[in-house]
Amino acid sequence: MSAAEEVVAEGHQAVEAVPKRAMTLGTTTSLVVLAALLIVPLFAKNFIIFQLTMLLIYGLAVLALNILTGGSGQFSLGQSAFYAVGAYITAVLMEQFNINYALTLPVAGVICFGFGFLFGQPALRLSGVYLALATFALATAMPQLLKLNFLEHWTGGVQGLVVTKPDAPFGLPMGQDMWLYYFTLVVVLAIYIFSVNLLRSRSGRAFMAIRDNEIAASSMGVNVALYKTLAFGVSAGITGVAGGLSAIAVQFVAPDSYNITLAISLFLGMVVGGVGWLPGSFVGAAFIIFVPNIAEGISKGLSGAVFGVLLFLVIYLVPHGARQVAIVSQQLIGKFKKN
Amino acid sequence: MLFGRILGTAAVVTAVATITSGAALAQKKYDTGATDTEIKIGNIMPYSGPASAYGVIGKTEEAYFRMINEKGGINGRKINFVTYDDAYSPPKAVEQVRKLVESDEVLAVFNPLGTPSNSAIQKYLNAKKIPQLFVATGATKWNDPKNFPWTIGWQPSYQSEAQIYAKWLMKEKPDAKVAVLYQNDDFGKDYLKGTKDGFGAKAASAIIVEESYEVSEPSIDGHIVKIKAANPDVFVIYATPKFAAQAIKKAAELSWKPLQIVTNVSSSVGGVMKPAGLENSQGVLSATYGKDAGDPQWNDDPGMKKWSEFVDKYMPGTDKNDSYVVYGYGAAQTLAKVLEMCGDDLTRANVMKQAASLKDFAPDTLLPGVKINTSATDFAPISQLQMQRFKGDKWELFGDIINGDVPPE
Numbered sequence: 001m002s003a004a005e006e007v008v009a010e011g012h013q014a015v016e017a018v019p020k021r022a023m024t025l026g027t028t029t030s031l032v033v034l035a036a037l038l039i040v041p042l043f044a045k046n047f048i049i050f051q052l053t054m055l056l057i058y059g060l061a062v063l064a065l066n067i068l069t070g071g072s073g074q075f076s077l078g079q080s081a082f083y084a085v086g087a088y089i090t091a092v093l094m095e096q097f098n099i100n101y102a103l104t105l106p107v108a109g110v111i112c113f114g115f116g117f118l119f120g121q122p123a124l125r126l127s128g129v130y131l132a133l134a135t136f137a138l139a140t141a142m143p144q145l146l147k148l149n150f151l152e153h154w155t156g157g158v159q160g161l162v163v164t165k166p167d168a169p170f171g172l173p174m175g176q177d178m179w180l181y182y183f184t185l186v187v188v189l190a191i192y193i194f195s196v197n198l199l200r201s202r203s204g205r206a207f208m209a210i211r212d213n214e215i216a217a218s219s220m221g222v223n224v225a226l227y228k229t230l231a232f233g234v235s236a237g238i239t240g241v242a243g244g245l246s247a248i249a250v251q252f253v254a255p256d257s258y259n260i261t262l263a264i265s266l267f268l269g270m271v272v273g274g275v276g277w278l279p280g281s282f283v284g285a286a287f288i289i290f291v292p293n294i295a296e297g298i299s300k301g302l303s304g305a306v307f308g309v310l311l312f313l314v315i316y317l318v319p320h321g322a323r324q325v326a327i328v329s330q331q332l333i334g335k336f337k338k339n
Numbered sequence: 340m341l342f343g344r345i346l347g348t349a350a351v352v353t354a355v356a357t358i359t360s361g362a363a364l365a366q367k368k369y370d371t372g373a374t375d376t377e378i379k380i381g382n383i384m385p386y387s388g389p390a391s392a393y394g395v396i397g398k399t400e401e402a403y404f405r406m407i408n409e410k411g412g413i414n415g416r417k418i419n420f421v422t423y424d425d426a427y428s429p430p431k432a433v434e435q436v437r438k439l440v441e442s443d444e445v446l447a448v449f450n451p452l453g454t455p456s457n458s459a460i461q462k463y464l465n466a467k468k469i470p471q472l473f474v475a476t477g478a479t480k481w482n483d484p485k486n487f488p489w490t491i492g493w494q495p496s497y498q499s500e501a502q503i504y505a506k507w508l509m510k511e512k513p514d515a516k517v518a519v520l521y522q523n524d525d526f527g528k529d530y531l532k533g534t535k536d537g538f539g540a541k542a543a544s545a546i547i548v549e550e551s552y553e554v555s556e557p558s559i560d561g562h563i564v565k566i567k568a569a570n571p572d573v574f575v576i577y578a579t580p581k582f583a584a585q586a587i588k589k590a591a592e593l594s595w596k597p598l599q600i601v602t603n604v605s606s607s608v609g610g611v612m613k614p615a616g617l618e619n620s621q622g623v624l625s626a627t628y629g630k631d632a633g634d635p636q637w638n639d640d641p642g643m644k645k646w647s648e649f650v651d652k653y654m655p656g657t658d659k660n661d662s663y664v665v666y667g668y669g670a671a672q673t674l675a676k677v678l679e680m681c682g683d684d685l686t687r688a689n690v691m692k693q694a695a696s697l698k699d700f701a702p703d704t705l706l707p708g709v710k711i712n713t714s715a716t717d718f719a720p721i722s723q724l725q726m727q728r729f730k731g732d733k734w735e736l737f738g739d740i741i742n743g744d745v746p747p748e
Contacts, residue, residue, distance in 0.1 A: 047441035054434065144555050147524065158524040160429065160455060162462050250430045252459035257429045261388070289434075296386070296424050301398075303424060304387050 025279050025326075033279075037185060046177045050249070051289065053181045056188045057245045059285035062269040063195060063278055064238035070276030071199055072231035073211030075128065078119075078135030079266045081142040082112045082236040084258030086243025088146065091161045091253040092154045101166050101248050105187065108244035109237045116236020120229030139263040146255040160254025163247050184245050191238055195278060198234070207231055272314055274323025283322035287314075366683075372446030373685035378678060379419045380404075381439030383451045383460075388426035392663070393452050396475065397422045399667025400450065402653040403675075413678045416685075421445060425456055432456035433463065440469055447472050447690050450493070450670050454478045454525065457490075465489045470691045472677070473670055473720065477604070479529050482719040484695070489687075491694050491718040493670055495628055497526060497602075498533030499722045499743035501577070503626055504600050505537025506741055507726055508545070508573060512598070518548035518571035520562060520586060522578055527551065530577035530602065537743075547571055552582065563589040576601045584615040591619035600624045603724070607662070608633075608733060617732055625734065626724040626741075628709050629669060633660040634733060642703030669704040673711060673720065676700055708740040719744065 025033065041049045065079050086108040093104040119138065126134050145151075147158055155161065168179035198204050206227045209217035218224045247253050265288045273284025295306035318324045372379040384397030404418040412418065421443050425432040432451070439445045447470035451457055454476040464471045465487050473493035474481050477500075481492035508515050519534060521527030531549065535542040548569045552559045559582050566574065567590070574597040576586045583605035590599065599622070605611045606625040630637045637643040646668055650657055657664055678685075680693040697720060700711040711720045722744045727734040 045441055047437050050437055051434065054430075144553075147554075158455075158526075160458055162458065246430065250433050250459065251462060252429050252433065254429050254455045254458065256427070256455050259428075261426070261428070292424075292426075300386055300422075300424065301394075 034189075041178055041181050046175060049177045049181050053177070053184050053249050054246070055282065055285050055289055056181075056184050057242050057249060057285075058266070058269065058289060059282035060188050060191060060242040060245070061239050061266050062273060062281035062284045062288075063192065064235045064242065065266050065270045066273070066276065066278060066281050067195055067199070067207075067238070068231050068235035069270060070278075071204065071211065072207040072228060074123075074228060074231060075132040076135040076232075076235070077132050077260070077263045077267060078138035078142075079235075079239050080258045080260065080263035081135075081138045082116055082239040083243035083246070083262065083266075084142050084146065084253075084255075085115060086112050086240030087247040087253045087258065088155060088161075088243075089240070090244035091163050091247045094163055094248075095161055096154055102183070105241050105244045109241040112240025112243075113233045113237030115240075117229050117233030119236070120232030123232065124225055124228055136260070136263075139260045143255040143259050146258075155253075155255075158255065160252055160257075163251045163253065165248065165251050180249055184249070187241065187245065191241065192278065195238070199278070203227065203230065268311070272311075272321045274321035274326075277321070277323035277326070280322040280326075368684045368686050368689070370446060370686045370688075371444045373416070376416055377419050378413065378416050378685060379421065379443065379445045380674070381436070381443060381445035381448045382420065382422040383425040383432055383435045383439070383448075383456065384422055385427035385452060385456075386424040388428065390427040390453065393475075394424075395657070395661055395663040396450070396452060396667040396670070399654065399664050400671040403649070403668055403671035406649060406653050407675055413675060414682060418675075418678070425451075425453075427453055427456065429455045429459035432459050436460045436463065440464075440467060446470075446685065446687065449473060449674050450475050450667075452476070457481070461487060461490055468687060470687055470694065472690070472694055473673060475666075475670065477529075478525060479533075482717070484716060484718045489691060491691075491713070491720070493673065493720050494666075495603075495721045495724055495743065496533075496719060497529035498536065499719065500603055500626055500724060501530045501533025502537035502743040503724050503726075503741045504575060505534050506743070507738070509538065509541065512573065515545060515573045515598075516571045517546045517573045517575060518550070518566045518569060518597075519546055519575045520550050520552065520559075520566060520578060522582065523551040523553050526579070526604075527577050533743075534575065552578070554579070559585055560589050564593065567593055567595050571597060573598045573600070575599075576605070578602070578605060580605045580607060580610045584611045587611070587615035587619055587623060591616065598622075598624070603627055606727075606734065609660075612729060612732075620729050621731075623729045624726060625729070626726050627734070627736070628706055628721055628724045629662070629665055629704050630706060631734065632662065632665050642705075645703050665704045669702040672702040672704075673697075673700065676702075706736070706740070717744070 041052065061079060061083055065076060068074050068076055089108040089111055090101065090104040093099040093107060094101055123131055123134055146155055165176045165180065167176055168174045172179065199207065206217065206222045209220065209222055210224055210227055214224055269284030269288045270281065272287045273280030291310055292303065292307055295310060296303040298306045382397060382400065384394055385391055386394040386397065401420050401422060404420040407413060408417045421439060423435040423438065425435050436448060439448060448464060449472045451460065451471065452475040457474045457476055461471060468489060471490040473491060475493065477494055477497045479496040479498040481490055482496065508517065519531060521531050538545050548566050548571055550562050550566050552562050563586055574590065576583050576599065578586060583601050587599065601623055603626055606627065612620040630640065630643055632643070646665065649668065650659060650664060677690065677694045681689050695713045695715050695718065697711045697713045706725055709721065709723045713720050723740045723742050725736050725740050726738045727736045
């Protein structure tokens with residue numbers, strides 16, 4: 001059984017292994033979603049725009065995890081560490097070296113790619129829960145590493161760093177929030193298209209072959225070690241870009257923003273969105289952003305418990321997450337059309 | 340005749356002046372979040388996550404404003420207290436504060452808790468010119484009216500407290516050889532700076548050891564052994580509760596008995612003194628500004644009686660030994676006072692102006708003699724503390740109220 005499918009509770013009819021095309025949305029649906037993403041901010045309050053920006057950013061981080069787990073079948077509870085590195089690189093470059101925010105993102109992506117690739121090397125020997133544990137250690141260590149004395153000159157230590165929000169360029173008549181939203185949307189779209197194509201490419205097939213059966217993959221000539229670390233690197237790189245975007249949107253970085261809770265939230269977002277289904281990443285991100293707020297609205301003292309119950313319901317009713325909902329609704333529409 | 344005419348003119352002028360000023364007084368001025376019937380106040384608290392113990396503060400404040408509303412509100416207006424969970428996470432704090440400001444449209448943000456969360460929202464609130472009132476953190480940086488005119492602190496800053504220890508030592512133990520143990524972060528460093536400032540020119544000669552530890556260290560025993568080797572006679576512990584308990588305990592194990600001072604943050608009887616061993620904690624010094632609800636000496640205190648009645652009626656079932664309930668009450672009372680002083684001018688600018696014009700205000704829960712004073716250049720409301728000594732199983736206050744005003748940098 002593949003690692004991706006192990007997540008899924010037993011006793012339910014397994015959804016077919018994800019074929020390449022099912023990893024994305026149909027053309028019509030994609031265009032509708034894109035149009036909505038483009039138009040909605042024009043009519044929304046700044047606060048809603050900010051939330052949508054955060055949704056895109058978290059969605060990007062979940063997408064990165066999805067490539068790793070859904071694509072190559074490796075677990076990671078350490079995504080918060082890459083996210084933190086990306087956020088700090090952007091914040092430090094912007095505030096201490098006065099580099100344009102747009103230029104900091106590729107830097108964050110490349111450094112995180114390297115970091116993830118290197119971390120993937122020792123992690124190669126580990127699989128399943130052991131790998132999850134190793135990455136977990138990375139996530140727990142990161143906030144403390146960021147507080148280290150010799151880094152404090154740049155990182156601001158425990159106090160963190162305040163980041164200046166960029167204005168819209170070329171005198172465009174839009175607020176900071178709206179500009180940042182469209183900027184994020186462009187970055188996210190680019191990475192999304194890259195990811196879809198990556199998974200459809202030779203490398204993507206290699207990832208999935210490793211996910212489904214490592215021995216078979218290697219006997220077919222796939223360089224298992226290389227592709228496993230590559231998956232780690234790509235995932236870390238994308239997470240780093242997401243972290244960088246979050247530093248700009250939140251305007252503040254501090255070690256305690258990037259603790260293990262964030263890593264678990266991202267993991268949760270992936271499961272809720274559907275492991276291996278890229279558009280689901282954004283549904284998962286919406287879940288981790290909005291459901292805690294809903295839970296808090298129901299009961300302040302028991303918000304954690306309410307969140308738990310809601311999560312439990314989702315996992316119990318739709319174990320494959322948003323992907324299952326999408327498949328079921330597609331089938332319903334198909335039936336409707338036949339009739 | 341001429342005189343009469345002048346008098347007449349003067350009378351007319353006065354009458355006109357009275358009418359116009361009367362009109363000005365009666366004119367109500369509002370910013371977003373205030374109306375004839377309601378004042379909307381926002382707040383963020385860690386109701387979940389690692390610091391959820393502080394959540395009680397938010398619940399107390401909610402209950403306090405419920406009490407105010409039942410009694411008719413402030414100048415006839417009800418307080419609508421909107422509080423959200425930020426889980427002690429800075430990104431979440433930004434999201435929730437933006438929700439308060441842009442979606443709920445509150446007049447001011449009151450008592451947001453935690454240094455990281457407040458750092459994250461400070462720039463945003465100051466840019467939007469929205470009061471960030473009485474932040475619940477002890478960092479010294481909140482007293483900076485020049486750069487952040489919309490942010491004001493409440494509790495004594497760490498530096499104020501440290502200055503008070505230094506001042507007390509210089510007076511009572513002029514030849515002290517002081518060892519300082521501090522946590523290697525903003526919290527510990529604030530304390531260290533305050534101590535040095537308090538000693539002034541004598542700092543270099545008085546402080547013979549400065550030893551820091553990392554929060555990540557499992558045990559700080561090694562540091563204590565090292566400090567003891569330098570043979571100081573005063574041991575100042577600027578540590579969070581777990582480490583403070585370790586330090587007191589280790590010193591006793593080494594049968595080392597210097598004069599020990601522990602920060603107010605780590606003065607909890609249940610959280611520090613008992614784990615360190617009551618017999619080891621005898622004679623340890625600290626300082627405080629609020630009344631301890633568990634201390635019988637306040638049983639007949641009118642302020643604490645009011646507090647106790649409030650808890651019984653509005654927060655039944657709450658543990659009265661929880662110092663955060665006392666804290667929340669005091670902070671909420673301060674806000675109520677400020678809103679009362681605003682009268683009918685409920686603009687954000689006036690709220691900030693009144694918050695910076697508190698004179699000798701004494702909430703029910705502060706020690707007798709500790710008073711809140713603010714001005715356009717002093718955004719540190721509480722800056723007085725009193726020394727206390729641990730005896731038996733509780734703290735005993737002694738000496739005078741000491742001032743530790745730290746000027747903004």
